[in-house]
Amino acid sequence: MRPSRRTYLLIWITICLAAVCGCGPRKTPARSKVVTLQFWNGFSGPDGTTMERIVRRFNSEHPDIKVRMQIIPWGTYYDKVTLGLAYGGAPDVFVLHCDALPRYADSSSLSGLDDLVAKGGLSEGDFMPRPWQACHWKGKQYAIPLDCHPQGLYYNVDLFKKAGIVDEHGNARPPANLKEFLADAKKLTVDTNGDGTPDQWGFVFTWLRTNYVTVLSQYGGSLLSKDSRESTLNTPQARAALDLMTDFVGKYKIAPRPEGQDAWIGFQTGKVAMALEGIYMLSSLEQQKNLHFAGAPCPMFGKQRGAWANSHFLVMPAKLSAEKRRAGWTFIKYLSDNSLEWAKGGQVPVRKSILASPAFRQLPVQYEFSKQLPYVQYVPASISINQVLPFADAAVEAALCGIKAADEALAEADRRTREVLARE
Amino acid sequence: MKSRNQTLAAAFFLLPYATVFLVFVLAPVVYGFYISLHKWYILAPRPEFIGLRNYRMVLGDDLFRLAMLRTAFFVVMVVPAGNALSLLLAVGLNQNFRGTAFYKVAYYLPVVMSVSVVAILWRWLYSTEFGLLNHYLGQASGAMHHVLPKVFPASWKTEWLNNPRTAMPAIALLSVWWGAGGNMLIYLAGLKNIPRQLLEAAEIDGASPIKRFWAVTWPLLRPTTLFCVVMSVISSSQVFGQTYILTGGGPYYSTLTVILYMYQQGFGQYQLGYAAAVGYLLFAAVLVFTLIQFRLLRVKQ
Amino acid sequence: MMIGALVMLVPVVWMFSTSLKPESAVLDANPKWIPNPITLEHFYRLFTQAQDFPVLRWLANSVFVACSVTLLVLIVTSTAAYAFSRLKFPGRDVLFMVVIATMMIPGQVNLIPVFLIVQKLGWFNSYFGLIVPCIAGAFGVFLLRQFFLSVPVELEEAAFVDGAGLFTIYWRVVLPLAKPALATLAIFTFIGAWNDFVWPMIVTSDISMRTLPVGVMIFQGRYVTEYGATMATAAICSVPTIIAFMIFQKRITEGIAMTGIKG
Numbered sequence: 001m002r003p004s005r006r007t008y009l010l011i012w013i014t015i016c017l018a019a020v021c022g023c024g025p026r027k028t029p030a031r032s033k034v035v036t037l038q039f040w041n042g043f044s045g046p047d048g049t050t051m052e053r054i055v056r057r058f059n060s061e062h063p064d065i066k067v068r069m070q071i072i073p074w075g076t077y078y079d080k081v082t083l084g085l086a087y088g089g090a091p092d093v094f095v096l097h098c099d100a101l102p103r104y105a106d107s108s109s110l111s112g113l114d115d116l117v118a119k120g121g122l123s124e125g126d127f128m129p130r131p132w133q134a135c136h137w138k139g140k141q142y143a144i145p146l147d148c149h150p151q152g153l154y155y156n157v158d159l160f161k162k163a164g165i166v167d168e169h170g171n172a173r174p175p176a177n178l179k180e181f182l183a184d185a186k187k188l189t190v191d192t193n194g195d196g197t198p199d200q201w202g203f204v205f206t207w208l209r210t211n212y213v214t215v216l217s218q219y220g221g222s223l224l225s226k227d228s229r230e231s232t233l234n235t236p237q238a239r240a241a242l243d244l245m246t247d248f249v250g251k252y253k254i255a256p257r258p259e260g261q262d263a264w265i266g267f268q269t270g271k272v273a274m275a276l277e278g279i280y281m282l283s284s285l286e287q288q289k290n291l292h293f294a295g296a297p298c299p300m301f302g303k304q305r306g307a308w309a310n311s312h313f314l315v316m317p318a319k320l321s322a323e324k325r326r327a328g329w330t331f332i333k334y335l336s337d338n339s340l341e342w343a344k345g346g347q348v349p350v351r352k353s354i355l356a357s358p359a360f361r362q363l364p365v366q367y368e369f370s371k372q373l374p375y376v377q378y379v380p381a382s383i384s385i386n387q388v389l390p391f392a393d394a395a396v397e398a399a400l401c402g403i404k405a406a407d408e409a410l411a412e413a414d415r416r417t418r419e420v421l422a423r424e
Numbered sequence: 425m426k427s428r429n430q431t432l433a434a435a436f437f438l439l440p441y442a443t444v445f446l447v448f449v450l451a452p453v454v455y456g457f458y459i460s461l462h463k464w465y466i467l468a469p470r471p472e473f474i475g476l477r478n479y480r481m482v483l484g485d486d487l488f489r490l491a492m493l494r495t496a497f498f499v500v501m502v503v504p505a506g507n508a509l510s511l512l513l514a515v516g517l518n519q520n521f522r523g524t525a526f527y528k529v530a531y532y533l534p535v536v537m538s539v540s541v542v543a544i545l546w547r548w549l550y551s552t553e554f555g556l557l558n559h560y561l562g563q564a565s566g567a568m569h570h571v572l573p574k575v576f577p578a579s580w581k582t583e584w585l586n587n588p589r590t591a592m593p594a595i596a597l598l599s600v601w602w603g604a605g606g607n608m609l610i611y612l613a614g615l616k617n618i619p620r621q622l623l624e625a626a627e628i629d630g631a632s633p634i635k636r637f638w639a640v641t642w643p644l645l646r647p648t649t650l651f652c653v654v655m656s657v658i659s660s661s662q663v664f665g666q667t668y669i670l671t672g673g674g675p676y677y678s679t680l681t682v683i684l685y686m687y688q689q690g691f692g693q694y695q696l697g698y699a700a701a702v703g704y705l706l707f708a709a710v711l712v713f714t715l716i717q718f719r720l721l722r723v724k725q
Numbered sequence: 726m727m728i729g730a731l732v733m734l735v736p737v738v739w740m741f742s743t744s745l746k747p748e749s750a751v752l753d754a755n756p757k758w759i760p761n762p763i764t765l766e767h768f769y770r771l772f773t774q775a776q777d778f779p780v781l782r783w784l785a786n787s788v789f790v791a792c793s794v795t796l797l798v799l800i801v802t803s804t805a806a807y808a809f810s811r812l813k814f815p816g817r818d819v820l821f822m823v824v825i826a827t828m829m830i831p832g833q834v835n836l837i838p839v840f841l842i843v844q845k846l847g848w849f850n851s852y853f854g855l856i857v858p859c860i861a862g863a864f865g866v867f868l869l870r871q872f873f874l875s876v877p878v879e880l881e882e883a884a885f886v887d888g889a890g891l892f893t894i895y896w897r898v899v900l901p902l903a904k905p906a907l908a909t910l911a912i913f914t915f916i917g918a919w920n921d922f923v924w925p926m927i928v929t930s931d932i933s934m935r936t937l938p939v940g941v942m943i944f945q946g947r948y949v950t951e952y953g954a955t956m957a958t959a960a961i962c963s964v965p966t967i968i969a970f971m972i973f974q975k976r977i978t979e980g981i982a983m984t985g986i987k988g
Contacts, residue, residue, distance in 0.1 A: 429891075430812045430813050430814055430891075431812075431814040431815065433808075433812060433891045433892075434808045434812040434813075434814040434817070435814075436892075437804040437805065437807055437808035437812065437891075437895070438804070438805050438808045440800070440801045440804060440805075441801045441802060441804065441805035441861065441866070442805070444801065444857060444858075444860055444861040445824065445861040447842065448835075448839055448842070448857070448858040448861050449827055449835070449861045449863075450823075450827070451838070451842070452835040452838035452839045452842065453827075453830065453834075453835065453838075455838040455841070455842070456834060456835060456837060456838035459837060459838060459841070525974070528974065528978065529970070529971060529974055530733050530734050531733050532970070532974070532977070533733060533734065533737055533967065533970070534733060534736075534737070536916050536920070536963075536966040536967060536969075536970040537737075537920065537962075537963045537966065537967075538919070538920035538921075538922055538937075538938035538941070538962055538963070538966075539920070539922050539938070540922050540938045540939070540941045540942040540959075540962070541740075541938065541941055541959040541962050541963050543942075544941060544942070544945045544955055544956075544959055545736055545737075545739075545740045545956070545959055546736065547945070547949075548739075548740075548743065548952050548955070548956065549736055549739070551952075553752075554751075554752050554756070554952070556735075556736075556739060556756060559756055601732070601733070601736070604733075605733070606981075609977070609978050609981040610981055612978075613981065658829065658831060661831065662831045662832070662833045664833060664923060665922050665923060669942050669945075683831075683833045686833070686836075686837075687836075690836070690837050691840075691927060696837055696841070699837055700837050700838070703831075703833065703834040703836075703837065704834065706831065706834070707830070707831055707834045710831060714829070
């Protein structure tokens with residue numbers, strides 16, 4: 001009996017060990033002449049199709065590099081990227097939104113690109129300054145901007161013409177400042193059946209966060225101080241910006257309360273005359289039949305021009321073999337050089353040469369929105385921005401829906417932001 | 425000789441369980457505490473030891489305090505109501521009549537469903553336009569509307585999960601529905617343990633059913649009640665699934681529970697040290713509360 | 726009594742009813758209880774719409790994981806319970822108390838450390854990660870030990886006299902007698918493992934490795950307003966446990982009675 005018991009024990013231990021050892025992360029395949037690059041992004045829908053096309057062309061033009069693209073929906077994208085960087089399985093080239101850069105750069109997860117930029121191929125002079133600057137963190141460069149997607153004014157051309165808001169050629173004339181905006185919106189808010197609720201709205205709030213950042217930047221304010229160390233949510237500028245937005249709903253009655261419903265559908269179906277949204281919404285409008293719309297820079301509500309924007313950055317992880325890094329740089333350069341193609345899908349390129357090209361001017365909405373590039377406002381660069389943004393969102397939403405007074409809402413968001421920043 | 429054999433044999437028998445238990449149950453308790461003593465962003469090259477600073481920051485965290493309040497609110501709504509319902513159902517089942525098996529199955533059925541199933545089912549029930557709840561409330565209210573138009577509206581269109589005032593009670597209600605069957609079976613077992621003679625003696629003495637319950641059943645049920653209440657508090661204080669799936673903590677943080685906050689900090693922001701501290705503070709609070717309960721409910725023998 | 730049963734059952738019936746209705750009939754201001762016509766279109770769609778929502782894969786995962794957990798739990802806790810109940814060794818009672826004490830720890834507190842441990846082992850997004858951390862529950866040890874203690878010692882002593890080793894006694898004598906308790910533990914474990922939501926969500930990020938409860942949430946996250954389809958996923962997730970429950974309901978009531986008595 002005794003030997004068999006010991007045998008059982010040995011067998012059992014062997015099984016346990018085998019189980020533990022046999023399940024480590026898979027080893028990478030052996031090197032061959034072709035360098036394979038794993039490229040991750042979140043571009044679903046038409047964006048994805050456009051990118052696929054560009055990648056396919058790159059692969060055919062570069063026989064020594066093979067790019068394998070993986071599209072992960074943005075909802076789970078950052079989780080996968082973070083876990084991949086932390087525990088293995090990270091991609092070789094991937095996309096980051098501008099606001100995500102700080103926390104990845106700060107934790108030394110990204111490859112610094114200063115040496116590659118110095119070697120040539122992409123020069124600072126050909127890039128719009130703000131997106132280029134945003135690729136830096138603590139003095140070092142970690143990314144190349146692929147595009148910028150600013151917010152702009154979408155307006156319904158038919159409704160404008162019907163209301164008589166036209167220029168001398170009979171084309172719809174979008175508002176350029178607050179006075180014009182309010183006047184236009186008032187004319188465009190119509191209650192056709194007299195039941196007290198307008199059936200057509202002059203304006204509608206879509207993504208509250210971006211709307212607020214736009215207005216706030218035009219008032220000279222920001223969510224955080226310049227060094228991102230302090231909250232500036234409880235400043236006169238912040239309050240004034242929020243008050244203006246609540247006035248759209250309450251005082252001027254040109255926009256409905258942003259409660260629940262998908263406000264963008266209102267614009268898509270021609271029931272709303274104006275909306276402030278990002279350039280990436282373009283494809284959802286182009287598919288709408290019978291919708292005649294146009295784009296324009298955001299009206300100047302405050303004392304200076306400003307518009308919310310985000311960007312897609314191209315980055316590489318810190319732990320990358322020299323060979324893959326070189327190949328990755330070639331790929332990144334290629335994507336940037338082809339950003340006109342990328343822009344056709346509903347983005348704004350950031351290469352000065354491309355922006356000035358006649359081909360780009362053929363894209364009317366992108367061209368209009370690109371006029372804002374000199375003064376676009378990204379959300380503050382901070383490793384805690386992901387925690388701060390929901391506070392601001394909640395405050396804006398509470399104020400606009402009448403749940404809380406604007407002052408109180410901002411004070412609360414300010415307090416919570418300070419706590420988060422203190423934890424850094 | 426025999427005991428040495430037995431110890432070796434015991435080691436053999438215990439080895440598989442002990443391995444898994446050590447690695448996945450015991451070690452995490454200690455490791456988790458260790459994590460909570462560090463500033464630990466998942467991508468940081470090296471976690472930084474900061475002692476109890478995380479705990480100090482959590483205690484000063486506005487959202488943590490809010491989450492504790494919301495969780496306490498949830499526990500207060502769910503535990504008494506849930507246990508009362510379970511006890512009621514158990515008492516009903518205890519009276520032997522035909523078809524107890526059917527009722528037992530019916531009452532326990534919700535328990536065998538996953539939290540995500542229960543959550544989305546109730547989201548459908550709570551739907552403003554097409555949910556059953558608003559529909560029947562609307563019918564009842566509509567009927568009364570003719571009688572008292574000022575008090576009862578003609579239709580009922582509450583946005584249960586979108587309104588900060590009703591969101592948490594709505595989640596509490598579905599949680600009670602979900603869990604009542606579980607405790608009911610325990611109460612039933614406890615009821616069946618009460619000696620028949622005592623109840624019969626009370627009946628002979630002329631006590632009414634209600635009096636019999638309070639004088640005989642309720643005191644003898646105390647250990648069961650203690651067990652159920654304690655376990656209910658422990659489990660309901662950890663509420664996560666329903667709030668995560670249905671509201672994500674909103675609207676306006678009205679359904680933010682502590683474990684949800686811990687999840688957001690740990691798996692959303694990947695601030696592992698901070699999140700661990702949140703979890704351990706909840707653990708400590710529940711532990712203290714459990715001890716208090718033991719004191720309170722055990723004092724009268 | 727009737728009202729209670731109604732309240733409990735009504736939502737469940739409604740779930741099935743909705744899942745069998747054609748989409749056009751789902752959003753009805755006057756809800757009807759009996760679907761007319763009864764249609765399986767939602768189920769059909771779920772099983773064929775595999776790209777983003779691999780329902781069949783989720784179902785397979787759930788079956789594999791729940792069965793594995795159940796089997797492993799039976800093996801692992803029965804041996805441990807046997808040790809705690811029949812064998813004498815130093816520290817036995819103290820160790821047992823430790824195990825029982827862990828029943829009081831809020832399980833969610835362990836999420837973060839276990840997650841890190843699983844990552845270190847390389848078990849993230851793997852069946853090992855889904856299964857192994859779930860088998861060390863204290864409930865099973867407790868339940869089985871109770872049961873083993875009630876088995877008459879004479880049977881074992883007789884076998885021992887006959888020359889049987891401890892393992893043979895365990896395997897041939899005690900375990901067959903414990904069939905009822907094992908069945909109880911099996912059904913509890915199965916239902917618990919099948920319905921587990923938080924841990925499978927945390928330990929997997931690949932959509933093809935997820936289990937049904939997580940899948941249900943993912944599906945409704947994207948198709949919130951398509952109630953016909955979401956109710957269908959919910960139905961698929963619930964049917965196995967409901968059926969298992971109906972078959973084994975006696976075991977369950979007995980099992981809970983045993984925990985309750987000790988408490």
